[in-house]
Amino acid sequence: MLRNSPPGDADIGTLEGRATNLRRHMLTMARGQGAGYIGQGLGIADTLAALYFHELRYDPSDVTWAERDRFLLSTGHYSIALWAALAEAGILPVNELSTYGADDSRLEMSTLDTTPGVELIGGSLGHGLGQAVGQALGLRLQKSVARVFVELSDGEMQEGSTWEAAMSASHFKLDGLVALVDCNGIQADGPVVLDMEPVADKWRAFGWDVSEIDGNDMNAIVGALMLARSQNGKPTAIILRTLPGKGVARIEASEKAHFFRVDVKEWDGIIADFEQSVGAKQ
Amino acid sequence: MSAPARTLAMGQDEAVAGGRPSVEAPFGRALAKLGQTRPDIVGLTADLGKYTDIHPFRDAFPDRFFNVGMAEQNLVAVAAGLARTGLVPFATTYGVFATRRAFDFVAIACAHSNLNVKIIAGLPGLTTGYGGTHQAIEDLALMRMIPGLTIIDPCDATEIEAATAAIADHQGPVYMRLLRGGVPVVLDPSYTFEIGKAVTLRDGKDVGIVSTGLMTERALDAADILAKRGVAVAVLHVPTIKPFDVEAVASFCAGVDHVLTAENHVVVGGLGSLVVETLFDSGVGKKVTRVGLPDRYIECGSVPTLQARYGITTEAIVAKIGALQ
Structure with a gap:
């Protein structure tokens, strides 16, 4: 059955509940191997909840449906968030999540496209936007109304290929293309090592419509996605200011946020704290 | 003294045809x-x-x-x-x-x-x-x-x-x-191309040239020249580098006295290497002489001059085969 088609009114509370479920799934996954890129995953959880339960048109029972909207996760190491979203969407079984990162699991630490629902091999950073441009061009050429959403990160903007792709998207007037730029302020070597500011001005200068929002505010995300539906001949970049580890206090506070590893006992404590904070909000 | 050959401008013909249509x-x-x-x-x-x-x-x-x-x-x-x-x-x-x-x-x-x-x-x-x-x-x-x-x-x-x-x-x-x-145009109109297939363009017992790309034209020309000198040269054209036609290459090389490879590429990692690997793996014990570019960067200049200088001409093939006899 088609989801989000036609797009309904956003129920912010319900979407926030979905985001909480995604965070819960991610904690389950990280506990399995004791580690993972959970800081990034928790930070992008709200955006993925908004996409999969409000904005993207897709059929969970047919992930190859030609008219589906595409979501490309360029930062393959955010896979933990994608697996959570695909499980919550009914594309992957929830009981498979605990295999994240284990040998022979389909839920790799960095995405391969052999897992259902994955639209590209992410992880070699700088690949996603160009492939999204190609998909948007191809869909338009075939007169499809499907749109292409691509997530990329602040660190990833240091790859020159990102800007090659950004130039071509506006040149080809791809208004069916939306880039979700996760600015969480961290990269492999720590806090962003090469200043990327002013991020929004860079995208504007490359010919994109730009929204710059709190990427952990569901109202703001839904609003920016609504603006991006405008067919004005320009691609849209949504600059998401996110907090790594969002929603899980001990991960928010961690300095190990690029790759987070603790022992199982500590995970149990983290999960208990998370459930307590979720319960307190309700 | 004639004027030296000049570097061609961008877009000019560079295939250096050997008098064919x-x-x-x-x-x-x-x-x-x-x-x-x-x-x-x-x-x-x-x-x-x-x-x-x-x-x-x-x-x-x-x-x-x-x-x-x-x-x-x-x-x-x-x-x-x-x-x-x-x-x-x-x-x-x-x-x-x-x-x-x-x-x-x-x-x-x-x-x-x-x-x-x-x-x-x-x-x-x-x-x-x-x-x-x-x-x-x-x-x-x-x-x-x-x-x-x-x-x-x-x-x-x-x-x-x-x-x-x-x-x-x-x-x-x-x-x-x-x-x-x-x-x-080097090949006959009857030629059929199939991905992964090498084709014997010419038979001969003395020397077998395994060639690819534009070197096949030169291999055929070299075979003509050598035929007049009484050397029977076979030519196996290998247009597909991958997947490589191991069977055809091994069998072709087994049937000639000497093997020479000819490629418009450095002699490491390309056709010559593939032929050597293939013969070794197949147990065909033949020495292989490789014609191709040296393992170095090449300067600017006119294409005929450079091709002659770095040994990927018909004359270079003839000379290498001459040295084998």
Whole structure:
């Protein structure tokens, strides 16, 4: 059955509940191997909840449906968030999540496209936007109304290929293309090592419509996605200011946020704290 | 004293035909023809449309042609995205850029997912006098290491036209070397091209030349010259570098007294290496003499001068075989 088609009114509370479920799934996954890129995953959880339960048109029972909207996760190491979203969407079984990162699991630490629902091999950073441009061009050429959403990160903007792709998207007037730029302020070597500011001005200068929002505010995300539906001949970049580890206090506070590893006992404590904070909000 | 040969300007014929009739832009003509019956074929280039012979397709199907500017990583990424929507992109640039510059995109964005992307690479080997920046002397070696990538090095206009149609029908990523401009006709009209198949063009017992790309024309010319001297030279043309026709190469080499390889490429990592590996693996104990480019960067200059200086001419093949006797 088609989801989000036609797009309904956003129920912010319900979407926030979905985001909480995604965070819960991610904690389950990280506990399995004791580690993972959970800081990034928790930070992008709200955006993925908004996409999969409000904005993207897709059929969970047919992930190859030609008219589906595409979501490309360029930062393959955010896979933990994608697996959570695909499980919550009914594309992957929830009981498979605990295999994240284990040998022979389909839920790799960095995405391969052999897992259902994955639209590209992410992880070699700088690949996603160009492939999204190609998909948007191809869909338009075939007169499809499907749109292409691509997530990329602040660190990833240091790859020159990102800007090659950004130039071509506006040149080809791809208004069916939306880039979700996760600015969480961290990269492999720590806090962003090469200043990327002013991020929004860079995208504007490359010919994109730009929204710059709190990427952990569901109202703001839904609003920016609504603006991006405008067919004005320009691609849209949504600059998401996110907090790594969002929603899980001990991960928010961690300095190990690029790759987070603790022992199982500590995970149990983290999960208990998370459930307590979720319960307190309700 | 005659004036020294000059470096050719961009876009001038560089295939250096050996007096045979030629066809203008066989790749672009073949692609434009295919485009009439194949609406799924799209063309791309990175600011080298005129110089990679794709202009006939661009002129015939402007809505299905995309010029991404000087951005070869994006060229291949966009091609991968187009392929994901069911289209069959032909992306052209020079071999140096398709390989050295865009390697990660060919490997990960295309080959890893077995996407239907066709990369057409101009200026293969030593076919330009613009120096190391433009001479794709090691492209076959680089691309050979990519799993699942089909690699074609056609020898003439007839083969380019046939191979263009064949790779359009083939499901999967392809890297094809391009001969551009006025490309000689070497093969008979009856020639049939099949991906992965080597073809014996000439029989002979004394020496067997295994050749690919434009060196096949020179191998045939060398065989003619040597026949007049009483040396019987066989020629096995190997247009597909990957998948390599191991059986045909092993059996051809087993049937001749001496083996010589001829390629428009460095002698490491390309055809010569493949033949040596094949003979070793197959237990065919033959010494192999390799004709090809040296393992070094090559200066600027005129193409005939450089090809003679670095030993990929008919005369170089004749001399090497002469030294064997």
